Amino acid sequence: xxxxxxxxAMALTFGSAALAEPLKIGIAAEPYPPFASxxxxxxxxxxxxxxxNAVCAAGEMECxxxxxxxxxxxxxxTGGQIDAIMASMSITEERSKTIAFSDKYYNTPTVIVAxxxxxxxxxxxxxxxxxxxxxxxTVHEAYAQKHFTEAAEIKTYQTTDEGFQDLAAGRIxxxxxxxxxxxxxxxxxxxxxxxxxxxxxxxxxxxxxxGVGVGLRQGEDELKAKFNxxxxxxxxxxTYDSLSKPYFASSIYGG
Amino acid sequence: xKDFFKPRRIVMIALALAVVVLCAIKLNWTWLPDYLxxxxxxxxxxxxxxxxxxxxxxxxxxxxxxxxxVGPAYLAIPAxxxxxxxxxTPLLLQLWLLYYGLGSVFAQFPEIRESFMWPILRQAWPxxxxxLTLSVAGYEGEVMRGAFKGVPGGQLEAARAMGMPRFTIFRxxxxxxxxxxxxxxxxxxxxxxxxxxxxxxxxxxxxxxxxSKRVTQDTFVVYEPLLLLAVVYMxxxxxxxxxxxxxxxxxxxxxx
Amino acid sequence: MLSPLSAxxxxxxxxxxxxxxxxxxxxxxxxxxxxxxGAYALGLLxxxxxxxxxxxxxxxxxxxxxxxxxxxRAVPELVLLLLITxxxxxAINAVLSSYGYAPIDFSGVVAGIVVxxxxxxxxxxxxxxxxxxxxPAGQIEAGRAMGMSPVKIAQRITLPLMTxxxxxxxxxxxxxxxxxxxxxxxxxxxxxxKQTSLAAGTTKSFLTFYLAAGALYLILSLVSGVLFGxxxxxxxxxxxxxxxxxx
Numbered sequence: 004x005x006x007x008x009x010x011x012a013m014a015l016t017f018g019s020a021a022l023a024e025p026l027k028i029g030i031a032a033e034p035y036p037p038f039a040s041x042x043x044x045x046x047x048x049x050x051x052x053x054x055x056n057a058v059c060a061a062g063e064m065e066c067x068x069x070x071x072x073x074x075x076x077x078x079x080x081t082g083g084q085i086d087a088i089m090a091s092m093s094i095t096e097e098r099s100k101t102i103a104f105s106d107k108y109y110n111t112p113t114v115i116v117a118x119x120x121x122x123x124x125x126x127x128x129x130x131x132x133x134x135x136x137x138x139x140x141t142v143h144e145a146y147a148q149k150h151f152t153e154a155a156e157i158k159t160y161q162t163t164d165e166g167f168q169d170l171a172a173g174r175i176x177x178x179x180x181x182x183x184x185x186x187x188x189x190x191x192x193x194x195x196x197x198x199x200x201x202x203x204x205x206x207x208x209x210x211x212x213x214g215v216g217v218g219l220r221q222g223e224d225e226l227k228a229k230f231n232x233x234x235x236x237x238x239x240x241x242t243y244d245s246l247s248k249p250y251f252a253s254s255i256y257g258g
Numbered sequence: 259x260k261d262f263f264k265p266r267r268i269v270m271i272a273l274a275l276a277v278v279v280l281c282a283i284k285l286n287w288t289w290l291p292d293y294l295x296x297x298x299x300x301x302x303x304x305x306x307x308x309x310x311x312x313x314x315x316x317x318x319x320x321x322x323x324x325x326x327x328v329g330p331a332y333l334a335i336p337a338x339x340x341x342x343x344x345x346x347t348p349l350l351l352q353l354w355l356l357y358y359g360l361g362s363v364f365a366q367f368p369e370i371r372e373s374f375m376w377p378i379l380r381q382a383w384p385x386x387x388x389x390l391t392l393s394v395a396g397y398e399g400e401v402m403r404g405a406f407k408g409v410p411g412g413q414l415e416a417a418r419a420m421g422m423p424r425f426t427i428f429r430x431x432x433x434x435x436x437x438x439x440x441x442x443x444x445x446x447x448x449x450x451x452x453x454x455x456x457x458x459x460x461x462x463x464x465x466x467x468x469x470s471k472r473v474t475q476d477t478f479v480v481y482e483p484l485l486l487l488a489v490v491y492m493x494x495x496x497x498x499x500x501x502x503x504x505x506x507x508x509x510x511x512x513x514x
Numbered sequence: 515m516l517s518p519l520s521a522x523x524x525x526x527x528x529x530x531x532x533x534x535x536x537x538x539x540x541x542x543x544x545x546x547x548x549x550x551x552g553a554y555a556l557g558l559l560x561x562x563x564x565x566x567x568x569x570x571x572x573x574x575x576x577x578x579x580x581x582x583x584x585x586x587r588a589v590p591e592l593v594l595l596l597l598i599t600x601x602x603x604x605a606i607n608a609v610l611s612s613y614g615y616a617p618i619d620f621s622g623v624v625a626g627i628v629v630x631x632x633x634x635x636x637x638x639x640x641x642x643x644x645x646x647x648x649x650p651a652g653q654i655e656a657g658r659a660m661g662m663s664p665v666k667i668a669q670r671i672t673l674p675l676m677t678x679x680x681x682x683x684x685x686x687x688x689x690x691x692x693x694x695x696x697x698x699x700x701x702x703x704x705x706x707x708k709q710t711s712l713a714a715g716t717t718k719s720f721l722t723f724y725l726a727a728g729a730l731y732l733i734l735s736l737v738s739g740v741l742f743g744x745x746x747x748x749x750x751x752x753x754x755x756x757x758x759x760x761x
Contacts, residue, residue, distance in 0.1 A: 032702035034715045041712050045538045072702025074471065075600075078480045082604055101478045140475040158382070158462045164715040165358065172364035173371050174380050193365055193718060266574055270581075345689065346735030347728045348696035351707055355724040362720045453590035460700065467593065484597050488589045495588035 025065040028055050029085035029218075032070035033162035036187045037250050038091050050250045054108065055089050057242045058217075062233030073162070074140050077102060080218055087230070088218030091181070093142045095212040103221045105230040107214030108238075110257025112203045113143060116170065116185045116194075117177035125202040130155040133176035136166035143179045146210045171197045179204065183255065214257055281485070289477045293469065300466040301490065307465065308452040311387055315394025315451075316444070320433070322395060323402025337399060344396025350457050352393060357385045357461040386458040394451060401443055405436035438509050445502030449495050466490060524722040527713075535713040535723070542709030543730050549626045549705060550692045556631025557687070561638025566668070568643050579639065586636035592697050598629045599701060626698050626705075634691055641683035645676040678749040685742035692734055706730060 030047060034040035038051040047068055059066035071079045076092075079085050080102060094104040115125040115135075123129045131154045137143040139159045147157050158175055160166040166178045171193040178185075182203070188194040204211075217230050237243050238256070247254060322341065325333040344352070360379075364370050370379065378384050409432055417427045437444075456467035470483040530536040564583070567575045586594065603625070649672055657667040699708035710727035714720045 032704075032708070032712075034712060036716070040716050041538075042716075043535045043538065043713075045541065045709075070702060070704075072700065074475065075701060077478055078474075078600060081478075082600060083607060084603070097476075098478075139471075144475075160462060161460055162715055164718075168358060168361055168365070168718070168720065172361040173368065173376075174361065174364070174382075191718065197365065197368075264573070267577065270574075270577060342735070343728075343732060346732045348693040348707060348731060350696045350699065351710070351724060351727055351731065354707075354711065355721075355728065358714070359721040359724050362718070449588070456590050456592045457697075467590070480600055481597070484593060484600075488593050488597065491590055491593065492585070492588045 025067045026059070026087060027069045027085040028059075028066050029069050029071045029076050029079060029088045029090060030055075031073040031076065031090040033073055034164055035091060035162070035184060037183065050247065051089060051091060053246045054237070054243075057237050057246055058089075058108075058230065058233045061236040061240075061242070062229050064229065064233070073138075077218070080220060086219075087226070090218075091215050092218050093212035094214060094216045095142055095145075096209055097145070098212075098218070101221075103219045103223070103227060104216035105219065105227055106234055107216045107257075108234050109255040110214030111255050112182045113146065113179060113211055114182040114185050114203050115177055115179050115201050116167075116188065116198050117201045118170070118173065118197060119199050121176055123177055123201050125204045127151055127154040129201070130177065134158060134174075136160055136169055136175040136178045138163045138166060138180065142211050143181075146204065146207060147179055149210055150204075150207070167194070173197075177201070183251070285482050285485075286479055287482060289473055289479055289483075293473055296469055297466070300464060300469040301494075303463070304452065304455050304465045304467075305494070307383075307386060307390060307455050307458065307463075308448065311390035311394055312448050312451055314387070314391040316398055318391065318395035319398035319402050322399030323404075323406050323436075324428075326399065326403040327406035341396045341399045344393055345400065349389070349393050349454055350460070353386070353389045353457055353461055356389045357382065360385070382458075382462045385461060386463045390451065390454065390458075393454070394447070398444070398447060401440055401447070402436065405440040406432065408439055409435045441502060441506050441509075445499060445505075448498050448502070452494060452498065453491070524719065527717060527719055527722055528726055535717070538709055538713065539706065539723075539726060539730065542704060542706035543734070545623070545703075545709075546692065546695045546705040547734070549623060549630065549695050549698065550688070552623070552627035553630030553634055553695075554688055554691045556627060557634025557638045557691070558684075560631065560635025561642045564635060564639030565642035565646055568639065569646055570664070583636040583639050586633055591630075591633055591694055592700060594633055595629050595697055595701065598632060599625055602628065626695070626703055630691060630694055630698075633694070634687060637687055637690070638684070641687060642676070642680055645680035645683070646672055648679040649675045678746070681742065681746040681749050685738070685746070688738055688742065689735055692738070693731070 030039050037049055039047050039049040042048050069085050076088055080088055117123045127150055130151050134156045135147055135151055136158045137147050144159055163180050163184050167188045169175050170178045219227050322337045325337040413431055417431055455465055458465060459468035470487040473483040474480055528534055528536045564579050568579045653671055657671050695705050696707040698705050706727055710723045714723040
């Protein structure tokens with residue numbers, strides 16, 4: 004009985020061991036439409052999932068999309084549970100101290116959406132005395148902590164959607180997020196009824212970063228080169244534009 | 259006390275202290291000074307949530323337990339159903355249901371924002387207090403049911419024979435004895451309640467757990483904040499146990 | 515969420531096949547049950563070892579076990595979950611890589627089972643210890659007088675007799691186990707609570723999905739209550755009839 008238990012335990016452990024061949028690409032386990040969100044069958048769909056498949060095909064890598072909780076995604080990478088992060092993670096100096104990034108694959112402005120008619124503007128003066136919602140562990144949280152913290156109260160949420168939900172409910176006055184995520188929210192009935200976009204925030208490259216890139220462990224230069232080559236190929240041969248068409252009116256590659 | 263410090267215990271305590279010193283030296287504590295000023299408020303939030311929800315929950319649990327112990331069916335059955343529902347579903351789900359579920363109702367009815375309740379409904383901590391209180395009431399209602407049933411019937415009969423009004427019996431004999439019976443259990447439940455408070459971080463209430471996660475997110479240091487957090491909780495649990503032991507010592511009781 | 519129209523759409527959302535989310539919710543429930551079963555079994559194994567160790571072990575064993583149970587019961591499960599998930603993986607992989615093996619990846623299921631099992635083990639130890647203490651000492655002494663080895667005594671006398679005293683506590687532990695699986699949602703594992711939050715976040719029908727998840731958990735609790743009632747009746751066979759406990 005004891006032996007059976009021991010063998011079973013070992014089988015479980017080693018049976019689930021990674022055979023190290025497919026690359027585990029970590030995406031956030033929280034919905035982030037239109038980039039990645041689960042459908043009713045439990046599959047993850049969205050622009051970023053399509054992009055991951057395109058990059059892996061271009062780089063001839065075998066990839067497995069692995070949802071990981073957003074808060075623990077960087078420790079998961081450094082701890083070896085995943086091999087790359089493609090979860091709309093912005094390339095920032097702070098993150099670059101711990102992980103490495105590939106070249107960017109999109110860059111969109113950061114925008115503030117607020118309750119209709121509140122008369123807010125996207126700067127500290129216009130935020131005075133209000134409550135802003137941001138997602139934890141994002142550049143938006145860092146930006147809000149740096150620029151808006153004296154003027155306004157900042158609330159952090161596990162997911163951007165929960166922040167938008169509270170915005171629609173009126174619990175917060177504004178939300179700062181990526182313009183595409185906000186566009187997706189404004190396309191919903193709740194968004195149209197409650198809120199309006201008040202504009203882009205003043206750029207702060209140190210905090211907001213230089214666009215979104217693939218997160219990799221430091222020192223894995225070969226993998227980084229592979230990803231850079233694959234991204235360049237996807238952009239060059241037009242796959243980038245063709246997979247963006249169903250989602251976006253114009254290219255999100257950015258400057 | 260002298261019995262406690264046998265040689266093997268001294269060795270173990272010395273080893274533990276050595277581990278603590280090693281951790282203090284070798285692990286990464288550089289982030290500590292930046293966040294130290296936020297710690298007292300965060301700990302206060304945890305303590306405050308535990309204490310307030312325990313007290314409010316117990317206030318709710320006493321009628322629930324009484325209803326189940328002796329109540330007429332139209333009181334006992336709803337109380338039973340309530341306790342079963344609370345004990346049958348996870349606290350995390352109850353929290354999210356209250357906060358986000360009600361939140362979606364607010365989105366549908368913007369008129370609520372004009373009401374006087376809005377400043378309270380707007381914030382997150384009332385929902386945390388409500389969810390935790392309902393949870394305590396559900397679990398302690400079951401405990402109090404057993405406690406009320408366990409008070410010796412002879413005492414209640416004697417009081418009734420003396421002509422005591424029903425409420426006075428409850429106030430002077432039944433309730434105090436029931437509470438005294440379950441004081442150790444309530445102490446254990448208070449520790450459990452304190453351990454449930456980290457869940458409120460998911461609805462934006464900033465307690466000490468939420469602060470430690472903030473440290474991890476800002477600095478990407480994973481273990482040290484968690485270890486320190488575990489130590490803080492252990493100290494708080496120890497204090498709660500000591501507090502309840504003191505409560506028990508205040509009430510004279512005969513042990514056979 | 516309160517108008518009659520949305521009641522119809524609630525049923526659409528919960529339908530079995532896509533675009534209804536019913537199947538994914540049940541898949542989440544299935545994950546919950548698997549992890550709860552695995553963690554409960556692991557917890558029982560640790561509990562039996564721990565209870566015997568606390569009662570019959572040497573002084574050092576007793577102290578170490580006391581430290582284990584006190585630590586686990588004093589620190590929130592969520593914190594323990596995070597610590598064990600990251601620390602255990604890193605520690606094992608560090609050991610493996612120092613010996614030259616490739617790092618092992620633990621599937622979420624295994625990690626969840628181990629973490630919750632360790633936590634359950636501490637509580638099981640206390641429940642089982644109390645149950646073993648309730649076995650009449652005379653029976654164990656008689657067994658020793660007959661020359662039975664400790665293992666034989668445990669197998670033939672202690673375990674059968676302590677079962678009826680242990681069942682209520684173990685029933686509570688099972689319910690705690692199923693609800694603690696919800697904590698795995700915080701680390702992104704796809705059990706029922708996480709699956710519900712994903713569905714709710716994607717469709718914005720928070721009330722519908724959280725109520726549905728609550729109903730599923732409640733069904734699990736009620737079924738477990740009935741099951742444990744049966745187990746308690748079986749364990750108490752031959753004893754005088756006493757009032758059992760519901761959930």
